[in-house]
Amino acid sequence: xHTPVTIVxxxxxxxxxxxxxxxxxxxxxxxxxxxxxxxRAQGGLLDIxxxxxxxxxxxxxxxxxxxAIVLEGRQALRVLDPDGTVLLDQADDGTGxxxxxxxxxxxxxxxxxLPAGAVRWxxxxxxxxxxxEGRHEVTFADGTTVVTSLLVGADxxxxxxxxxxxxxxxxxxxxxxxxTYLFDAGTRHPAAAKAVGGxxxxxxxxxxxxxxxxxxxxxxxxxxxxxxxxxxxxxxxFADAAxxxxxxxxxxxxxxxxxxxxxxxxxxxxxxxxxxxxxxxHRWNRVPGVTLLGDAAHLAAPNGEGANLAMLDGAELGExxxxxxxxxxxxxxxxxHTMFLRGAxxxxxxxxxxxxxxxxxxxxxxxxxxxxx
Numbered sequence: 001x002h003t004p005v006t007i008v009x010x011x012x013x014x015x016x017x018x019x020x021x022x023x024x025x026x027x028x029x030x031x032x033x034x035x036x037x038x039x040r041a042q043g044g045l046l047d048i049x050x051x052x053x054x055x056x057x058x059x060x061x062x063x064x065x066x067x068a069i070v071l072e073g074r075q076a077l078r079v080l081d082p083d084g085t086v087l088l089d090q091a092d093d094g095t096g097x098x099x100x101x102x103x104x105x106x107x108x109x110x111x112x113x114l115p116a117g118a119v120r121w122x123x124x125x126x127x128x129x130x131x132x133e134g135r136h137e138v139t140f141a142d143g144t145t146v147v148t149s150l151l152v153g154a155d156x157x158x159x160x161x162x163x164x165x166x167x168x169x170x171x172x173x174x175x176x177x178x179x180t181y182l183f184d185a186g187t188r189h190p191a192a193a194k195a196v197g198g199x200x201x202x203x204x205x206x207x208x209x210x211x212x213x214x215x216x217x218x219x220x221x222x223x224x225x226x227x228x229x230x231x232x233x234x235x236x237x238f239a240d241a242a243x244x245x246x247x248x249x250x251x252x253x254x255x256x257x258x259x260x261x262x263x264x265x266x267x268x269x270x271x272x273x274x275x276x277x278x279x280x281x282h283r284w285n286r287v288p289g290v291t292l293l294g295d296a297a298h299l300a301a302p303n304g305e306g307a308n309l310a311m312l313d314g315a316e317l318g319e320x321x322x323x324x325x326x327x328x329x330x331x332x333x334x335x336x337h338t339m340f341l342r343g344a345x346x347x348x349x350x351x352x353x354x355x356x357x358x359x360x361x362x363x364x365x366x367x368x369x370x371x372x373x
Contacts, residue, residue, distance in 0.1 A: 005321070006031065006138065006148035008128075008161050010119050012103070013294035013310030014154030015110035019060045020318025022114055026325070030114075031138070031146070033124035037111055042104035044221040045074060045200075045213045046307050050097035053308035056315035065109045066101070071216065074100035076199030079361045082208075084195070084256025087361045088368070092199055100199070102216055103307070125160040134289030134328070136164065150328055151290045152317070154310070157276055159296035165284040170276035173301045175227045175354050177211075177273050178248050180266035182220040189220065189265050191258040196220055203259050204359045208251060212262055222262040224270075226251060227355040233272050241269035277301050283340045291332050293317060298343035313339055 005021060007014045010032035021028040034040060048054055048066070057066045075096040079088035111119065124141040128151070131137055136151045153161025157170050185193035193214075195201060201212040212222040226233075226248070238244045248270060249263045263270070278299045291297075294310030317335045324331040352358040 004028070004148075005150045005152065006146060007152045007154050008125055008138065008159075009153070009155035009294075009296070010034070010107075010111075010121075011154060011156060011294065011310065012107060012110065012307050013314040014152070015107065015114070015119075016056050016060060016311045016314030017152060017154065017293065017318045018118060018314075019062070019110055019113050020315055021321065022118070023061060024318070024322035026318075026321060028118065029146075030119045031123040031125065031140070032119055032121055035122045037108065037121075039121075042102075042107055044103065045071070045100045045215055046103050046106065047075070047098035047100050047304060048106070049305075049308050052305070052312040054097075056308075056311035059315040059319060060110075060113065062109060062113060065113070066106070069101045069105040069109060070099040071101060074199045074214065076197055078195070078197045078199075078201050079365055080195065080201065080203045080256070080259065081361045082203060082205050082252075082255045082259065084258060085361075088365050089197065100213075125155065128161055128164055130164060130287075130290075136290055149289055150321075153290070153292040153296040154294055154314070156295045157299045159292065161290065162292060162296055164290050165287050165292060166282065168278050168282050170278055170299050172230055173275045173277050174229070175225055175275050175301070176230070176233055177223040177225050177275065177302075178244075178263075179271040179273060180222045180224065180263060181268045182222070182262065182265055183218075183267045185214070185218050185220045187218075189261060192220060192261040192265060193218075195256075195258040196262075202361070202364065203255075204354075204361055204364055206357050206359050207355050209354055209359065210252075210259055210262055220262065222266075224248060224252075224263055225354050227353075230274055233274065236272070238270065238272050244270050244272075275301050281340075281344045283336075286329070286333055286336065288329060291317070291336060293339070297339065300343075309342065312342075 005028040007030040010030050018028050018030050073092045075092040077090040126141045127139040137147050139145050153159045182189045196212045203210040207227045209225040215221050236244050236247050252260050293313035320331040320335045
């Protein structure tokens with residue numbers, strides 16, 4: 001089976017690329033390990049920026065559909081000290097450049113924009129190999145294969161396509177987050193709901209922090225960050241929700257109860273998510289017929305840019321291929337040059353690391369002030 005363009009991974013980046021190619025009449029097939037679009041939850045809120053993610057959606061001709069799924073008021077921001085003191089309470093006046101959407105809703109917009117059959121579900125990649133002359137073979141878990149003259153790895157942190165280009169592998173950043181959800185927050189969890197407000201809450205401190213969003217249906221989604229080695233988390237029995245919750249909450253002893261409620265009052269079992277990153281400035285030499293985008297190319301610790309960059313990668317790669325339909329290598333060279341520069345610039349973030357002495361509410365607000373936010 002031969003396809004002109006084969007994309008591995010139906011995340012936001014891969015689907016944006018598929019959409020751009022479809023707009024330009026370039027045949028494309030996306031292979032996704034998940035069995036269906038609803039096989040798993042797609043994560044929480046994403047702020048889609050006017051300087052990258054929205055540019056990708058404009059190129060894809062999907063801005064009207066994007067505006068239809070924006071959650072109004074979610075650009076509001078509150079910054080609290082661990083003792084509950086509110087140091088910043090910024091309302092959403094509708095003029096911000098980072099409207100929030102649910103990741104799953106945005107993914108569905110992209111899926112709906114593609115022709116039937118463009119995404120092949122239930123195709124988990126087990127191996128990729130070069131065949132020469134820019135052709136590659138992809139082997140799936142069921143033993144079937146596909147051969148392609150252009151392979152794009154949009155398959156995230158643990159990409160099966162990346163080894164064709166690079167020996168780099170993601171490394172643990174030293175920080176993990178524990179995810180919790182509080183449902184019907186205004187009614188059932190009023191103190192936590194008040195603390196979070198209408199949009200996002202940030203409560204930082206050196207080594208410990210809590211981020212939370214107000215999602216659809218009055219759901220609070222919290223990311224409880226802790227700077228600890230993986231062995232520290234592995235010693236916690238996350239299969240025992242009550243024990244794990246108590247152990248994580250213990251690390252926030254002395255914090256305001258409306259903040260610790262985001263841990264102790266969770267309506268779901270806490271989920272441990274270690275954070276990984278590729279080496280800063282990760283890049284590779286040009287290899288004919290294959291490239292990467294998004295986390296497969298430049299995985300970094302969460303900084304609010306990951307999904308936006310993946311979509312912009314997809315859009316720019318699609319536009320480059322459309323501009324050079326008879327010269328794939330020129331298209332890939334142009335795309336990678338721009339993508340490498342952008343990825344390196346984004347990683348040099350001004351935000352202090354969680355274990356920094358500057359990871360405080362006051363320092364964060366001073367940084368916002370200096371940047372004119």
